[in-house]
Amino acid sequence: MTMVDIERSADAAVAPKSAARLDAPRRRFIGVAQSPSLLILAIPALIFYGFAVLVPSIRGAVLAFTNWDGLSQNYDFIGLDNFVRIFTSQSSLDALRMTLIFAIAVTVLQNGIGLLLALGVNSGLKSQNFLRVLFFAPVVITPVVVAYLWKFLLTPNGAVNTVLDAVGLGELAPSWLGDPFWAAGSVVMMIVWQHAGYSMVIYIAGLQSIPQEINEAAAVDGAGSWRRFWSVTWPLLAPATAINIMLTIIGGLKMFTEVFVLTAGGPGGSTETMSTLLYKSAFQFNEFGYGIALALVLAIVVVFFSVAQQRMSRKGN
Amino acid sequence: MFRYTKGTFTREAVMLLVALVFIFPIYVLVNMALRPANDATSPLVPSLQPTFDNFAEAWNQAGLAQALLNSTIVTVTSVVLIVAISSMAAYPLARVMSKLSTTVFWIVLVGMMIPFQVALIPLYQTMRDLGLLGSLASLILFYTGSQVPFSVFLYTGFLRTLERDYEEAAALDGAGTFRTFLSIVFPLLRPITGTVIILNAITVWNDFLVPLLYLSGTPQQTVTVALYAFVGQFVSNWPVVFAGLVISVAPVLLVYFLMQRQIIKGFAGGLKG
Numbered sequence: 001m002t003m004v005d006i007e008r009s010a011d012a013a014v015a016p017k018s019a020a021r022l023d024a025p026r027r028r029f030i031g032v033a034q035s036p037s038l039l040i041l042a043i044p045a046l047i048f049y050g051f052a053v054l055v056p057s058i059r060g061a062v063l064a065f066t067n068w069d070g071l072s073q074n075y076d077f078i079g080l081d082n083f084v085r086i087f088t089s090q091s092s093l094d095a096l097r098m099t100l101i102f103a104i105a106v107t108v109l110q111n112g113i114g115l116l117l118a119l120g121v122n123s124g125l126k127s128q129n130f131l132r133v134l135f136f137a138p139v140v141i142t143p144v145v146v147a148y149l150w151k152f153l154l155t156p157n158g159a160v161n162t163v164l165d166a167v168g169l170g171e172l173a174p175s176w177l178g179d180p181f182w183a184a185g186s187v188v189m190m191i192v193w194q195h196a197g198y199s200m201v202i203y204i205a206g207l208q209s210i211p212q213e214i215n216e217a218a219a220v221d222g223a224g225s226w227r228r229f230w231s232v233t234w235p236l237l238a239p240a241t242a243i244n245i246m247l248t249i250i251g252g253l254k255m256f257t258e259v260f261v262l263t264a265g266g267p268g269g270s271t272e273t274m275s276t277l278l279y280k281s282a283f284q285f286n287e288f289g290y291g292i293a294l295a296l297v298l299a300i301v302v303v304f305f306s307v308a309q310q311r312m313s314r315k316g317n
Numbered sequence: 318m319f320r321y322t323k324g325t326f327t328r329e330a331v332m333l334l335v336a337l338v339f340i341f342p343i344y345v346l347v348n349m350a351l352r353p354a355n356d357a358t359s360p361l362v363p364s365l366q367p368t369f370d371n372f373a374e375a376w377n378q379a380g381l382a383q384a385l386l387n388s389t390i391v392t393v394t395s396v397v398l399i400v401a402i403s404s405m406a407a408y409p410l411a412r413v414m415s416k417l418s419t420t421v422f423w424i425v426l427v428g429m430m431i432p433f434q435v436a437l438i439p440l441y442q443t444m445r446d447l448g449l450l451g452s453l454a455s456l457i458l459f460y461t462g463s464q465v466p467f468s469v470f471l472y473t474g475f476l477r478t479l480e481r482d483y484e485e486a487a488a489l490d491g492a493g494t495f496r497t498f499l500s501i502v503f504p505l506l507r508p509i510t511g512t513v514i515i516l517n518a519i520t521v522w523n524d525f526l527v528p529l530l531y532l533s534g535t536p537q538q539t540v541t542v543a544l545y546a547f548v549g550q551f552v553s554n555w556p557v558v559f560a561g562l563v564i565s566v567a568p569v570l571l572v573y574f575l576m577q578r579q580i581i582k583g584f585a586g587g588l589k590g
Contacts, residue, residue, distance in 0.1 A: 038409035038494055042421060045406035045465050048398070052462020053428045056436035056443065063439060070442065120332045124325060127333065133577045134336055137343075140573045140580065142523040144541045145562045148548055149346050152360075152555055159345045159360045166361070193342070201585045254432055257525045261545070275434065282438050283530065295434040303430050 060292045070288035082293035091269060092294065095277040098184070099298070102259075102273060103252030103305075105188045106195075111244045113192060114199025115237075119229075121200065122207045132204065136197035143194070147261035150190040151177070180270035183263050187271060191258055195251070199244045206240030207233070242313035249305050253298065274298040350559040371560035378551070379561050384543035385568070391453050391539060392521045395460040399468050399517050402461070404506055407472030408498050412481070422473065428466030436463070441530060451535030456528060460521050468513050475509035476502075515576075515583035522569060540565045 064082055068075035086092045121131045138146065153159045154176035161173045174182045210233060218228045256275035259265065265272035265280070274294055282291025321329070345360050350371055352364035375381065410422045440459065441450070449455040483505070487497045503510075525541040532542055544565055551558050573580055 038413050039415075039418060039421070041409050041494065041498060042406040045402040045425070045469060046421070048402060048458070048462040049425060049428060049465040050462075052440060052459050053431065053433070053436050053466070054424070056439040057431050059439040060435040070438070117335070120328065120335070123328055125329050125332060126321075127329060131332055131336055132581065133574070135339060136577075136581055136584075137570065137573060138339075139584070140519055140523075140569055141566055142525075142541060142569065144523075144525050144544055145566045148544070148558065148562055149342055152349070152559070153342055153345060159341070162359050162361055163341075193339070198584060201581055205585045254434075261525075278434055279526070288438055292435065292438050295432060295438070299430075299432045299435055302432055306430065 118203035375561035379547035403468035411476035
């Protein structure tokens with residue numbers, strides 16, 4: 001028997017007393033499995049987490065107030081200069097605006113299409129399993145691969161324009177990656193293609209939790225399918241919608257690989273996001289302090305949206 | 318017997334049409350990878366003389382063999398470590414109701430909110446000082462640590478739904494803390510362990526930014542970084558590039574189609590926690 005065992009048997013024998021002795025008096029002590037010595041098991045995880053996330057994040061929060069170049073040992077504290085620069089320079093304001101536009105566009109389109117796919121797949125089709133597997137497949141594909149694939153699809157002689165030509169719409173084909181508006185549109189289109197299946201799967205789970213009888217009762221009362229969707233299905237899908245919005249907003253705000261590979265922030269910096277800008281600042285221009293400040297602002301934006309979204313969905317319920 | 322009515326038939330046809338649009342990029346990917354370099358017909362037309370030469374060239378030129386091996390090492394090691402330490406940590410965090418335990422739990426959960434870029438740059442310097450830049454160990458250390466919050470969150474959520482009877486019986490029989498965890502608790506966690514493995518393996522395998530930073534300028538590469546370097550070099554030779562893309566995505570898709578039920582469930586279930 002080890003020390004821990006002895007301690008625990010003692011706990012078991014004189015539970016209330018030893019509980020009071022070992023820990024804060026307010027601790028609720030229910031069973032043997034609750035011995036505080038159990039917490040030893042959390043130590044390995046805390047070491048890895050501390051090394052990779054907690055300590056560097058705290059250091060990051062400090063370095064954001066310096067002019068550190070990432071190489072030299074010396075740096076000066078420059079107060080709020082990095083943050084003032086973020087909120088006054090055109091390039092970072094544009095990146096902040098683009099990040100928000102991407103997040104909102106992706107949220108609306110991906111969830112809209114995901115919902116339509118879910119309703120279609122879940123409407124009693126013979127091929128529903130096959131379709132579900134197929135629509136979800138892009139979710140697991142490596143984003144770098146997806147981005148290169150779309151880069152080719154969208155070249156002037158690429159597959160997308162070939163299709164447009166074939167159906168007689170060739171005249172309308174824009175310069176997908178050469179025009180600021182369409183470059184941003186291309187990024188959104190690609191993201192939605194890759195992740196709509198994810199939103200779909202969550203909506204399918206939501207749809208399947210709606211009791212069949214409710215819809216049948218509404219139909220008996222004479223509600224048409226449109227009316228049934230808006231008054232029955234949609235409100236009951238609220239939890240699935242909340243999860244989906246949360247996921248797409250956070251994913252859209254943090255987006256890096258897709259933009260970096262597909263447009264590299266171009267043309268002319270028009271699709272630069274906070275993530276690509278902070279990468280360039282830190283690793284191409286050696287402005288680590290500024291790069292971390294950008295990351296910190298992004299972090300605050302992400303937290304703000306997560307909390308706001310949670311509040312809203314709680315109110316909705 | 319399934320019988321079509323007018324309504325279900327139309328719906329089925331529409332959905333299959335949508336599926337065709339969805340699969341279109343994948344079709345182009347495979348079709349391009351199979352065509353000879355001098356074939357200038359439209360990317361939509363199936364190649365008349367399919368060839369595997371592009372695959373051989375991509376395999377050799379991009380160093381994909383080494384990259385696939387490296388990605389496998391990083392993914393497997395990270396996922397094993399993540400499962401071990403997160404399940405171990407979740408056990409006390411779900412069971413012990415002390416102030417300390419709750420505080421630790423919240424400190425870990427905060428990690429889900431912090432965008433990893435904040436930590437990435439200062440950690441770059443630490444890795445450099447430790448001489449770990451350019452090694453697979455730097456990636457494993459990062460992934461293992463940064464995936465702890467999400468994995469602990471999933472494990473604790475699951476553990477709280479489990480009865481304690483077995484653990485208490487084991488403890489009364491004199492089994493130690495670690496023994497109880499290993500032979501009683503961990504086996505009970507199997508369903509959620511599946512989810513943790515799937516979600517983390519896909520995240521780690523597909524990641525691009527971290528290996529781009531921590532391995533850049535070294536011969537060590539993971540699949541994503543190898544592709545990035547390779548495409549930069551072969552950018553005009555799309556058939557070879559596409560063969561490289563197909564090779565790198567094949568293992569992921571193979572696993573996906575073999576385990577699609579568990580994987581889709583893992584993604585959908587991981588969220589409800």
